[in-house]
Amino acid sequence: MAPLGLVSSGALAAAAGCDAGKWPLSAIQARFSGTLPALASGDALPALGAPVLVNLSAQGDVTFLHAPGRAAKANPAYAALIKLGAEPAATYQVTVSEGAWVDMVENGELIKQSGYVRRKDCPGVDKSIRFKSDGGALTIQISGAYAKTIKVEAARAE
Secondary structure, three states: OOOHHHHHHHHHHHHHHHOOOOOHHHHHHHOOOOOOOOEOOHHHEEOOOOOOEEEEEEHHOOOOOOOOOOOOOOOOOEEEEEEEEEEOOEEEEEEEOOEEEEEEEOOEEEEOOOEEEEEOOOOOOOOOEEEEEEEEEEEEEEEOOOOOEEEEEEEEEO
């Protein structure tokens, strides 16, 4: 960690805002600032805990595994599916950089959110959602996005 004299007050303020919610987001914010591998809708996430840049498609062109949990507010709206594959029972955290609706589908059914953090004072991170999975084939559904790209990180929650 850098001595306080070497850290800008803006960086300290951003970290404080990112870490003021139910769980900290500053580490994800830092990972989002790097160069990320790009995925398209339908691609598999390379690894849990590794953020990616997802190139979204027009929402009408995406075939969802389950109807999104909320109707799109954006017009036009963008969407994507990101496959996690078979994962064990656990709580998974999905964090995104831009405004969008995020669902997790397990074995064809939506998983109810078990927690949610949205910090307007955490630049580059829009929200982080937790989902408790019973284990099985997992897919992240992004819908109603305003932008054509979105940064996404999925990981097991600590």
